[in-house]
Amino acid sequence: MADLQAFSHEDWMEATIYDLQAAMAAGRLTAVELTATYMARVARFNHQGPALNAVLELNPDAMHIAAALDEERQSRGPRSLLHGIPVLVKDNIDTADKTHTSAGSLALADRYAAADAFLVRRLRAAGAVMFGKANMTEWANFMSDHMPSGYSSRGGQVQNPYGPGTFDVGGSSSGSGAAVAANLAAAAVGTETSGSILSPASQNSIVGIKPTVGLISRSGIIPISFSQDTAGPMARTVADAAILLGAMTGEDLDDPATGASRGRALRDYTVFLDPNGLKGARIGIPREPFYTELPPEKQAIIDAAVRQLQDLGAVVVDPAEIPTASADWDINVLVYEFKPALNAFLGRLDPTAPIHSLQDLISYNAARPETMLKYGQALLEKAEATSGTLTEAAYIDSRLNDVRRARDEGIDAVMQKHNLDALLFPNNWGAGIAAKAGYPSITVPSGYTPAGEPVGITLTGMAYSEPTLIRLAYAYEQATRHRVPPAL
Secondary structure, three states, rough: OOOOOHHHHOOOOOOOOHHHHHHOOOOOOOOOHHHHHHHHHHHHHHHOOOOOOOOEEEOOOOHHHHHHHHHHHHHHOOOOOOOOOEEEEEOOOOOOOOOOOOOOOOOHHHOOOOOHHHHHHHHHHOOOOEEEOOOOOHHHHHOOOOOOOEEEEEOOEOOOOOOOOOOOOOOHHHHHHHHHOOOOOEHHHHOOOOOOOHHHHOOHHHEEEOOOOEOOOOOOOOOOOOOOEEEEEEEEEEEHHHHHHHHHEEOOOOOOOHHHHOOOOOOHHHOOOOOOOOOOOEEEEOOHHHOOOOOOHHHHHHHHHHHHHHHHEEEEEOOOOOOOOOOOOOOHHHHHHHHHHHHHOOOOOOOOOOOOOOOHHHHHOOOHHHHHHHOOHHHHHHHHHHOOOOHHHHHHHHHHHHHHHHHHHHHHHHHHOOOOEEEEEEEOHHHHHHHHHOOOOEEEEEOOOOOOOOOEEEEOOOOOOHHHHHHHHHHHHHOOOOOOOOOO
């Protein structure tokens, strides 16, 4: 095995999955060499240099997996476009290997998952190299009401590679976003309840897809909300994100939400990568309240993106207001669902685990305030104060109101009124209403402020409109190519 430094050159940085597959098919690159390249990048940038803190741990078997996949490529050919591609997963996604799954908490720092999450089984079957775990905002940012994006007691603070210590890294899939942006892995998997894929994607100048709830199974993912949780791909290009998305879909009997995806989930979203996909597309601009508080330097970038969409053949409807956008929204659904969701997950842990319930977690943290309560645990305590039965009127009213106002009276209403293909939001500012609806979104880089902070645009559609969103985003990306790698 060659020295890792032999692979620390920049030859494969910013390479797409298509590029990497072509190189491996031609014999110019192996999965072992590619895995070593990313390992060298982690050694160089994760805890020194800018100290991104994006990667919590590497899979000690990654090289062995890569070697086995190289042999398989030679003897039988590749399994899929992900064959031999190193992929990071967020630390709240179970992997039954030699890496831990802790949701960023020291309370679970020694926990090994008994089984792979459904999506991890899919990725392994596709030939992906499970590279390691990405740092994240602790408990997916549902612990404290003032915890900064990217902080965890286990991993410390994730830094934005475009401005460590300066720019927000976005949360809670912060490590996934920063690692992909900095070329510490080919791609990553994040999770979102409300903005946690879209936010770090836009802040780190990468592509993030928050799918329709139920398109990807949540089995084996440490939860927040039955209603809003989903995993999704994070990558440097739309094509790479589409490849990763298709590898993870599928009906899972252990996740009832996936039942609705039967006949709608696809295994190949690359067929929608159309460089002319914006011609004739109708895109709405929901100005209020999503555009009204943008800083001038970001507003200029978004305005330029709208003009670029028009130049590429899109019909822009401006304004296309969401009737319920300024409704009196709340987070009751998350507060009430967190306790039964987390208790069900923790209750199945091995008896040797230090916590088996939300109350156990709160007590564990309270006994170790210096390490566990840097930002408090107000949200954990608020969730514990609920019954855990989901029978409270406040929960039921909010759940039904969220569905009605986000879907029928909200996104559906404006899209049907104007016959739209998608709504356009700056960064992740429309993530909340789409999350409550359970609807998909895709974020694409759209430029940088004069200070160098990344800005993205987010396209949102109705349920299972991922093919349309991918088509629109790809056409915009290919025509503009805004992404520039960070200078580390």
